[in-house]
Amino acid sequence: MNKFILLLLDKIAILYKRSGVDYEQLRAIISVKLEINSRKTNGMLGQSTTGKQTSFTFGLVIYTIVGLLFALVIFFQNSALISFALLYAYIMVFIIMVLITDFSSVLLDTSDNTIILPKPIQDNTVFAARNTFIIIYISQIVLALSAGGIIFTFIKYGLVSGILFLVSLVLITLFSTNLTYTLYLGIMSFTSEETMKNTINYMQIVMTVVFMGSYQLLPRLIGNLEDVTQMLTFEDWMLAAPPFWYAAIQTLLLKQTEANLIIVLAIALAIVFPFALQFGIQKYFIPFFNNKLQDLAIQNKSDEKDKIAKSKMSFDFSSSIKKLLRLQLIENSGYLLTIASLKADRKLKLRIYPSIGYMAVFLIIILLNISRKNENWFVELNQTYHYLWLIYFCGFLLNTATFETLHSENYKARWIYESTNLEKPGMLISGSFKANLIYFFIPAYILISILILSLWGLKAFDDVFLGFFSCSLISLINTRLNQRFLPFSLPEEARTNGNNFARGLLMMLIVGVLSGLHYLLATIPYGITLAIIPFIFLFWMMMNNIQNMSWKEITT
Amino acid sequence: MATAIEVRQLSKRYKEKILHELDFSVSEGEIIGYIGPNGAGKSTTIKILTGLIPDFEGSAIVAGMDVRQHAIEIKRVIGYIPENAALYDVLTPLEFLEFVGHLYGLEKDKTILKANELLKLFGLENSRNDRMNTFSKGMRQKVLLISGLLQNPKILFLDEPLSGLDANAVILVKEVLQQLKIAGKTIFYSSHIMDVVEKISDRIMIINQGKLIANGTFAELNEQAQSGSLEQLFTNLTGTGEHKEKASQLIDIIK
Structure with missing residues (x-):
């Protein structure tokens, strides 16, 4: 040619x-x-x-x-x-x-x-x-x-x-x-x-x-x-x-x-x-x-000097959010590394940010499908549970972010983890997870919640609340079972690794189980309200479990 | 002896002035060691002299031609190895050198012959058909050096040419530079490896914060400053001579 x-x-x-x-x-x-x-x-x-x-x-x-x-x-x-x-x-x-x-x-x-x-x-x-x-x-x-x-x-x-x-x-x-x-x-x-x-x-x-x-x-x-x-x-x-x-x-x-x-x-x-x-x-x-x-x-x-100065300023801003998260010292390192990369790494942005746009496309597809089937679709919309699709699609954003923040062009810099005397490397993973949560997922979830509440009304409030913990839980379970890697420790090529297909299937299973459970709970009176506390507890337990992961449990 | 490079009142400004009224000349066949701390303006000077930065104040004549007006003609007779130069690293060294030969208008057969011989000389004959993305830093630097010599330049500008080379390659490059001098080539090079600069340079120029603060043979400069070695002279002149104190501070900090 x-x-x-x-x-x-x-x-x-x-x-x-x-x-x-x-x-x-x-x-x-x-x-x-x-x-x-x-x-x-x-x-x-x-x-x-x-x-x-x-x-x-x-x-x-x-x-x-x-x-x-x-x-x-x-x-x-x-x-x-x-x-x-x-x-x-x-x-x-x-x-x-x-x-x-x-x-x-x-x-x-x-x-x-x-x-x-x-x-x-x-x-x-x-x-x-x-x-x-x-x-x-x-x-x-x-x-x-x-x-x-x-x-x-x-x-x-x-x-x-x-x-x-x-x-x-x-x-x-x-x-x-x-x-x-x-x-x-x-x-x-x-x-x-x-x-x-x-x-x-x-x-x-x-x-x-x-x-x-x-x-x-x-x-x-x-x-x-x-x-x-x-x-x-x-x-x-x-x-x-x-x-x-x-x-x-x-x-x-x-x-x-x-x-x-x-x-x-x-x-x-x-x-x-x-x-x-x-x-x-x-x-x-x-x-x-x-x-x-x-x-x-x-x-x-x-310009690089200006950039560093600016990024220092923004770290000061995010420190107030960090206090709420009660980040521990090592966890803080994972958090800062991920936040800095999410802000500065253009390639990472290119891999993660489009998923927000996909969500908008997905929303249009849902609305198109509904509107075709029924002329009075807008009036009858709030009698459906279609918002569950949006909630769990938003959860997909968090999964994308946690998956992508495992990969880096500079993955060889992982030597720094291995050369230090870290006892609980899981802290780095949980720190990175919290960064994705704060910087990426929560803003998107707030937007989608506003949209859901304005279309479906306050009856969806419990679902939105439960959905947040359920989506986070999906990501945490997926991280624990499926992605036991330290942040930015995998080469770019690992993304297309054959094992990812099996990982993808397992991930779909986790999403299927939790979203299915959410749907079932939604059909039971007070089911969602009663499930909130157990979901928060599960979230806390999973987070603790990840924080305590040892080197043996990390895939290197 | 004819003048190879002549610089008068050369200044360059970006957001702030980074070169201040440089004045120097280099005779044909001279080896000039151009040294200075990081950010002193060495690379900028070389880029101006090689016609890569046309926007500057003052005048610069290279090979008898004005850099502003005859950049292309100058590039035909010089060789330039930039610091941290890129390579098309999915190519093999032979493909890359053939490409460089094309840009100089060299005949394909002669380029390949010459490239093969030079690759052999630098110990890369077994890697000549491997893609350069598998090369070490030193191997890449050797390819760059060869690319700068391929067209038999009259004047050679080298910006940190020894970076990443192993001990044998450093000795080889030193020898190559000496031989090029004997062949009548002018060499203008910057380096941080002081003992090499000291040994092979006919003249040493030291630049600090964009100003030329010393210009002479090592013997002349040594006589003025009574330093003993170029390293000592360099630290004295560039005001970075508090290494001992800094090292002690470091130990205190990490305690």
């Missing part, structure tokens, strides 16, 4: 040479980057370890499936304006998100600079190489995403429309790529690298949720598309929304609208804007970009 891409690149070498790029150098960089990429794991979808190229291929298959689902809009919606605008919007958002997530490392990689920039290579060659590499990658994703759209357009609207779709795709890719560059430029001009990386981190979290959400929700929503308001004419406001510019081309071709000034303007924007952005980038961006990266690499050191 890499050879094929390089062969294609050779065909357009003349274009590079004419724009002053040293093609031989560019080819060498692209060749190496493609090789590296094929030996590395895929970023956005991938948590895969050894599959290397297969994880990227797997990603493409998923993109194709999701793209196919979305492309159904072309069949279900007869307004070309609406169907194409929706499809283009989806592709655009996806491209921008992929660029922000996977390629932030390429765009902002200062370590790469220490290899390439000391060599006799012009800035425009470095930039063209970065750009080309990104476009090669994006093109594969765009093709996968829009495969369904291409097929359906050819089938439903014919050859010319299909070809126009392909041309629009090229323009959309160029537009989205250049827009992202400009966004980067803007953010980099006004902010530090830390803020930039944090912004990207949150975008990555949103992206993961959007991806998972669209995968779950699209098939459910697609059936309702016929009900979408029929917008057949091109309105003035659509000029502000780029997907409509490209949809306008198809609309005009299919004679679903008359040619007027607005339509012509939209089509002109669709063609001119990507190139105008390209011109702006060439003129202002390239000279600025590498210098800025070099500066960022140095400025980063002083």
